[in-house]
Amino acid sequence: MTFNLRARLTAEFLGTAFLVAAVIGSGIMGERLAGGNVAIALLANTIATGAALVALILTFGPISGAHLNPAVTLADALERGIPWREAGAYMLVQCAGGLAGAIIVHLMFGLHWYSFSSHSRNGWALVLSEFIATFGLLSVIWGCSRLRSGTVPFAVASYITAAYWFTASTSFANPAVTIARSMSDTFAGIRPSDVPPFIVAQLAGALAATFLFRWVVPNLPLHAEEVLVPHPRA
Amino acid sequence: MTFNLRARLTAEFLGTAFLVAAVIGSGIMGERLAGGNVAIALLANTIATGAALVALILTFGPISGAHLNPAVTLADALERGIPWREAGAYMLVQCAGGLAGAIIVHLMFGLHWYSFSSHSRNGWALVLSEFIATFGLLSVIWGCSRLRSGTVPFAVASYITAAYWFTASTSFANPAVTIARSMSDTFAGIRPSDVPPFIVAQLAGALAATFLFRWVVPNLPLHAEEVLVPHPRA
Amino acid sequence: MTFNLRARLTAEFLGTAFLVAAVIGSGIMGERLAGGNVAIALLANTIATGAALVALILTFGPISGAHLNPAVTLADALERGIPWREAGAYMLVQCAGGLAGAIIVHLMFGLHWYSFSSHSRNGWALVLSEFIATFGLLSVIWGCSRLRSGTVPFAVASYITAAYWFTASTSFANPAVTIARSMSDTFAGIRPSDVPPFIVAQLAGALAATFLFRWVVPNLPLHAEEVLVPHPRA
Amino acid sequence: MTFNLRARLTAEFLGTAFLVAAVIGSGIMGERLAGGNVAIALLANTIATGAALVALILTFGPISGAHLNPAVTLADALERGIPWREAGAYMLVQCAGGLAGAIIVHLMFGLHWYSFSSHSRNGWALVLSEFIATFGLLSVIWGCSRLRSGTVPFAVASYITAAYWFTASTSFANPAVTIARSMSDTFAGIRPSDVPPFIVAQLAGALAATFLFRWVVPNLPLHAEEVLVPHPRA
Numbered sequence: 001m002t003f004n005l006r007a008r009l010t011a012e013f014l015g016t017a018f019l020v021a022a023v024i025g026s027g028i029m030g031e032r033l034a035g036g037n038v039a040i041a042l043l044a045n046t047i048a049t050g051a052a053l054v055a056l057i058l059t060f061g062p063i064s065g066a067h068l069n070p071a072v073t074l075a076d077a078l079e080r081g082i083p084w085r086e087a088g089a090y091m092l093v094q095c096a097g098g099l100a101g102a103i104i105v106h107l108m109f110g111l112h113w114y115s116f117s118s119h120s121r122n123g124w125a126l127v128l129s130e131f132i133a134t135f136g137l138l139s140v141i142w143g144c145s146r147l148r149s150g151t152v153p154f155a156v157a158s159y160i161t162a163a164y165w166f167t168a169s170t171s172f173a174n175p176a177v178t179i180a181r182s183m184s185d186t187f188a189g190i191r192p193s194d195v196p197p198f199i200v201a202q203l204a205g206a207l208a209a210t211f212l213f214r215w216v217v218p219n220l221p222l223h224a225e226e227v228l229v230p231h232p233r234a
Numbered sequence: 235m236t237f238n239l240r241a242r243l244t245a246e247f248l249g250t251a252f253l254v255a256a257v258i259g260s261g262i263m264g265e266r267l268a269g270g271n272v273a274i275a276l277l278a279n280t281i282a283t284g285a286a287l288v289a290l291i292l293t294f295g296p297i298s299g300a301h302l303n304p305a306v307t308l309a310d311a312l313e314r315g316i317p318w319r320e321a322g323a324y325m326l327v328q329c330a331g332g333l334a335g336a337i338i339v340h341l342m343f344g345l346h347w348y349s350f351s352s353h354s355r356n357g358w359a360l361v362l363s364e365f366i367a368t369f370g371l372l373s374v375i376w377g378c379s380r381l382r383s384g385t386v387p388f389a390v391a392s393y394i395t396a397a398y399w400f401t402a403s404t405s406f407a408n409p410a411v412t413i414a415r416s417m418s419d420t421f422a423g424i425r426p427s428d429v430p431p432f433i434v435a436q437l438a439g440a441l442a443a444t445f446l447f448r449w450v451v452p453n454l455p456l457h458a459e460e461v462l463v464p465h466p467r468a
Numbered sequence: 469m470t471f472n473l474r475a476r477l478t479a480e481f482l483g484t485a486f487l488v489a490a491v492i493g494s495g496i497m498g499e500r501l502a503g504g505n506v507a508i509a510l511l512a513n514t515i516a517t518g519a520a521l522v523a524l525i526l527t528f529g530p531i532s533g534a535h536l537n538p539a540v541t542l543a544d545a546l547e548r549g550i551p552w553r554e555a556g557a558y559m560l561v562q563c564a565g566g567l568a569g570a571i572i573v574h575l576m577f578g579l580h581w582y583s584f585s586s587h588s589r590n591g592w593a594l595v596l597s598e599f600i601a602t603f604g605l606l607s608v609i610w611g612c613s614r615l616r617s618g619t620v621p622f623a624v625a626s627y628i629t630a631a632y633w634f635t636a637s638t639s640f641a642n643p644a645v646t647i648a649r650s651m652s653d654t655f656a657g658i659r660p661s662d663v664p665p666f667i668v669a670q671l672a673g674a675l676a677a678t679f680l681f682r683w684v685v686p687n688l689p690l691h692a693e694e695v696l697v698p699h700p701r702a
Numbered sequence: 703m704t705f706n707l708r709a710r711l712t713a714e715f716l717g718t719a720f721l722v723a724a725v726i727g728s729g730i731m732g733e734r735l736a737g738g739n740v741a742i743a744l745l746a747n748t749i750a751t752g753a754a755l756v757a758l759i760l761t762f763g764p765i766s767g768a769h770l771n772p773a774v775t776l777a778d779a780l781e782r783g784i785p786w787r788e789a790g791a792y793m794l795v796q797c798a799g800g801l802a803g804a805i806i807v808h809l810m811f812g813l814h815w816y817s818f819s820s821h822s823r824n825g826w827a828l829v830l831s832e833f834i835a836t837f838g839l840l841s842v843i844w845g846c847s848r849l850r851s852g853t854v855p856f857a858v859a860s861y862i863t864a865a866y867w868f869t870a871s872t873s874f875a876n877p878a879v880t881i882a883r884s885m886s887d888t889f890a891g892i893r894p895s896d897v898p899p900f901i902v903a904q905l906a907g908a909l910a911a912t913f914l915f916r917w918v919v920p921n922l923p924l925h926a927e928e929v930l931v932p933h934p935r936a
Contacts, residue, residue: 237684237685241683241684241685244680244684245684248607252604255600255634256630256633256634258634259633259634259635259636260630260633260634263510263633263634263636264507264633267505267506267507267510268505268507269504269505269506269507271505271507274505274507274508274511275507277511278507278510278511278514278633279633281511281514281515281629281630281633282629282630282632282633282634283630285518285626285627285629285630286626286627286630286634288622288623288626289608289623289624289626289627289630292608292611292612292616292619292622292623292626293607293608293611293612293623294611296611296615296616297611297615297684297685338600339634341593341596342593342596342597342600342635342636342637343593343636344591344593344636387619391626
């Protein structure tokens with residue numbers, strides 16, 4: 001089944017908004033309740049993010065492909081899974097959705113509707129972390145979506161759950177979410193000036209994985225809905 | 235396979251009773267053992283609730299649709315998935331089952347069989363949280379059940395696991411459970427006077443998502459068992 | 469595919485041994501590392517037990533049905549899923565496997581190979597807890613196995629994960645595991661004199677659920693391998 | 703679909719590298735944040751490792767079988783699932799991938815690119831633990847892959863999640879990962895001189911399970927891709 005572009009953009013907007021709400025909101029809640037133990041706060045943040053990804057990709061996958069991430073949309077466009085024109089629209093609504101999610105979550109927690117983060121995240125180690133994190137994310141997506149698309153929601157959620165802990169940057173791996181997190185001076189925030197190197201590293205990691213898997217799992221160029229969406233029979 | 239109404243109401247009663255027992259019971263156990271660290275208590279509460287939802291929706295889904303929630307039944311009736319007359323019966327047994335679950339769990343933990351909660355949960359931030367929480371829950375249900383019904387148990391459980399942390403209210407999102415929780419002066423309780431605005435917000439959120447998805451994923455009016463029940467082939 | 473009785477008994481022996489090892493071993497490890505926070509120890513115990521159940525039921529389910537629990541075998545025999553004669557053999561090797569698992573785990577942790585538990589678990593609240601815990605377990609098994617057998621491993625593991633927290637007894641729900649736990653003076657232990665009322669309550673709960681589901685989901689008497697085993701197509 | 707050897711070796715290299723990164727990286731992050739509570743650090747380590755296994759086996763399973771473990775490759779070669787010549791190549795790239803993963807993770811966390819571990823792990827209790835851990839791992843693989851291959855990623859990840867807690871050695875169960883962990887003086891490290899008995903125990907456990915399951919689930923010698931790979935239809 002193919003959905004019209006307006007429905008698909010609505011799905012990308014809602015999905016990214018809920019994803020950002022899950023990331024920022026669980027960070028706020030975790031930090032408030034954890035009594036200073038950062039590992040417990042991050043554990044809550046991890047579980048909430050992983051669980052949200054399962055729910056959101058299952059919900060919006062059949063509609064829009066549930067990219068929820070400009071790096072994924074870029075990679076998909078490179079592989080001709082989505083026309084460039086639509087890819088641009090996807091990326092725009094992903095960024096807008098992310099900001100909407102940040103605003104909503106601030107209101108839910110009784111905070112001012114936005115606040116620039118002062119959480120410093122810089123240095124080569126973190127930039128390398130974002131490269132690896134997004135390289136891994138796209139490897140998982142290309143590996144699963146080309147050969148076993150029904151498993152994508154679980155594979156992506158599991159990957160991010162792990163990557164929160166095995167990368168030094170806690171694995172943002174998503175330009176739209178990174179931008180939204182710069183607007184939140186909370187646990188999950190990132191100082192606006194640290195955003196550009198994160199995004200560059202994310203896009204580089206996404207491209208590297210895409211070119212690698214073009215060679216490892218070739219000749220399976222599928223239409224976007226079929227590539228990235230767990231099939232209905234699953 | 236269609237079950238007669240009595241079997242389906244039994245399923246809704248048992249399912250909601252176990253759901254409330256999981257929510258309240260794990261809150262009691264978590265608070266008793268966590269030594270004052272609220273994040274750890276909420277983590278236990280979250281994991282128990284999410285796991286209970288997987289088990290209960292898998293168990294009772296094929297029988298009654300495993301609504302276990304008047305907001306879900308209301309939305310389903312609006313979409314003509316269940317006749318209004320049966321919907322009323324569903325909601326009644328859900329509320330009764332929730333109270334039965336609260337009583338049983340108090341007895342298991344050696345407490346008086348009921349106690350009105352003194353846990354204050356009020357203010358616009360929490361009401362907004364309940365609107366968002368239930369809007370998201372119904373989005374997940376409509377998105378998955380119309381396109382990939384076998385994934386509903388995992389999507390709903392994952393969504394609630396995340397929403398416990400990303401909403402300021404810890405995501406009650408269920409009028410029957412909210413009422414039952416007002417009868418328990420424990421970790422998961424809610425002061426009876428705070429219940430009405432929670433329920434109004436939950437129903438408003440459910441309606442908003444239902445109308446939105448009527449537009450996003452239209453023309454798939456299915457019979458209740460097929461809409462909300464993960465199909466047996468999954 | 470039907471396996472001969474010897475292969476099936478081997479599966480029940482190994483499966484119950486690993487289940488008991490997971491329960492007792494993770495209790496020892498959790499208590500040693502948690503620095504006195506019982507909630508964290510129980511969280512580790514819960515996650516290890518739930519994960520072990522997923523792995524063990526997936527592994528041994530297609531061979532023996534992966535009962536791993538005399539209460540399940542009794543219920544299955546009542547429903548004519550397994551001949552009484554084989555049921556007796558199943559129960560014996562489950563108990564033997566449980567004891568073997570306890571011994572192995574003590575050796576792995578450098579303890580004496582057995583030790584009678586001094587962990588007192590008595591009183592009506594705990595007996596009620598065991599009744600409810602096993603009633604719920606068999607409800608999940610009958611609900612899923614009759615209508616959607618491929619989901620049993622996930623439903624059972626999720627149920628037990630939740631029940632560890634929502635029952636006051638931490639949900640033993642298994643006579644063979646209860647006996648084995650009485651031989652371990654560690655976190656998961658139970659004083660031998662408290663075992664009999666636990667087992668009576670477990671069997672009563674199993675019978676109650678079996679009779680209830682005979683009415684709710686009738687006329688589906690299947691052969692044991694088909695009833696309790698997630699089918700290979702899943 | 704059969705992939706050429708170069709693509710399969712690439713998959714084994716990448717998969718093992720990410721697996722080691724997950725194990726070591728989450729150990730570093732967990733220890734840094736947990737404020738001295740080892741149970742919380744190990745919980746983070748466990749969740750990250752289990753989640754990584756789900757993602758990696760789903761991603762690389764259809765390509766190379768996702769052994770990611772010389773003990774698995776050895777067992778598969780014994781059962782004629784993979785030619786000995788290819789098995790040797792698999793084992794080499796697994797070890798190389800593991801070392802690459804260790805190096806990358808050290809760089810991400812701003813550490814020197816390698817450091818010999820001083821973490822002592824010796825004694826018969828730990829050697830027994832590794833025997834049991836790997837015996838269980840191969841039991842899960844043979845049980846699931848021969849009868850229900852689509853469940854392998856979830857069964858293996860669940861098994862390792864449990865085994866981190868129920869064995870005294872935290873269940874390395876993988877020679878390539880063991881070697882890589884000896885090059886990391888961090889939470890997950892192991893003193894190089896303790897590596898040989900671990901590997902011997904792991905191989906012995908793998909062989910014992912393989913011979914046992916040759917008898918329990920016989921006459922199903924399948925080609926490697928079919929044996930160990932969750933099938934695409936799942």
